[in-house]
Amino acid sequence: MSLISRKILCMAGCLFFFAAIAGCATTGKKVTVLYQPVVNATGGSGELYLASASGRPDAGKPGVVQWVIGKVKNSDGDTVGDVVSPMAPGDIFQDALNRELTNAGYKVARVESLPAGVERGLFVTMTNINLDDVSSIIKDEGSGRISMSLELWKNGKAFKKLYYESGYSDFAVKDRDLLLQDILQKSLQSLMKQAVPEIIKELGK
Numbered sequence: 001m002s003l004i005s006r007k008i009l010c011m012a013g014c015l016f017f018f019a020a021i022a023g024c025a026t027t028g029k030k031v032t033v034l035y036q037p038v039v040n041a042t043g044g045s046g047e048l049y050l051a052s053a054s055g056r057p058d059a060g061k062p063g064v065v066q067w068v069i070g071k072v073k074n075s076d077g078d079t080v081g082d083v084v085s086p087m088a089p090g091d092i093f094q095d096a097l098n099r100e101l102t103n104a105g106y107k108v109a110r111v112e113s114l115p116a117g118v119e120r121g122l123f124v125t126m127t128n129i130n131l132d133d134v135s136s137i138i139k140d141e142g143s144g145r146i147s148m149s150l151e152l153w154k155n156g157k158a159f160k161k162l163y164y165e166s167g168y169s170d171f172a173v174k175d176r177d178l179l180l181q182d183i184l185q186k187s188l189q190s191l192m193k194q195a196v197p198e199i200i201k202e203l204g205k
Contacts, residue, residue, distance in 0.1 A: 028081030029072055029133060031180045035096040037103050038189045039196045043204060044105035049153075050098060051111050052090040052124035070131035070144075070180075080135075083180060089127040093148050096188050097122065100196045114153055120203055121153035125161075131180050140176040143169040144183040146191060152202050160202050166191035 070083030085092070094110065101122075102108050114121040126149040134141045147165035151158040168187045172179040 029083050029177070029180060030066070031069065031083060031085050031131060031184060032087070033092065033181055033184050033188070035092075035099055035188055036185065037096075037099045037192075039100050039103070039192050041100065041104040041196045041200055043200045044101060046107065046120065047109060048101060048106040048203070049109050049111055049114050049118050049121040050094060050101070050124075051114050051121070052094045053126065069129040070133070072133045072135060075134065075136040077134075083131045083133060085129075089129045090124060092129065092184075092188070093124055093127045096192055097124070097195075100192050101199070104196065104200055117156040118153050119155060122199065122203075123151045123153060123158070125149045125151055129184070131184060133180055135176075139171050139173045140179050141169075141171045142179045142183045143167070144180070144187045146184075146187045148191060148195070150195075150199075152199065154203070162195065162198065162202075164191050164195045166194070 066084040066086055067088050068082045069085050069089065071079050072081040072083060074080050087095075098108050098110060114123055126147070128147045129144070130146070131142065131144045145165070145167040147163070149161065149163045152160040152162070166187045168183050168190065170179060170183055
């Protein structure tokens with residue numbers, strides 16, 4: 001092999017190395033999720049009002065609203081960016097509840113606040129989503145922890161407070177941009193499997 005050929009191979013190897021490093025130097029990840037119902041609950045009937053405490057945008061440029069829901073770290077454990085969502089955590093949970101409770105038989109009305117004297121209502125008082133991603137050259141490792149508190153209402157009064165939490169972890173070598181989305185989806189589904197049957201049972205008393 002000639003000296004020129006060796007130099008070309010060496011330069012190509014260096015370019016590949018720096019390209020790989022640059023690929024791992026991500027500054028953040030955006031997560032969007034279209035919730036897919038899994039509970040298949042039954043027993044709901046009639047109208048149910050659904051509201052949640054409003055969230056505040058934690059980050060973003062003027063005119064671009066996004067919510068920080070986690071951190072992105074490199075293989076050395078250094079934080080290199082944020083995990084953000086274009087939807088507020090409260091809206092993510094409310095959408096999942098809406099889909100599951102509608103499938104269960106309720107006529108769900110999403111409102112900003114429960115009306116006075118509401119016959120049956122569900123008010124989500126607290127939601128939390130924490131997604132973390134560790135990114136390396138070979139793979140991404142993700143973990144998620146979510147929680148939700150809510151109040152059940154009947155005849156204009158709150159009569160029951162409930163709390164749920166769930167989590168999920170996984171890794172990806174391919175389709176790494178979808179990892180956190182999948183973790184959030186499965187965490188939500190696990191939490192809804194806990195919450196929805198109990199909501200239906202309590203509202204039916």
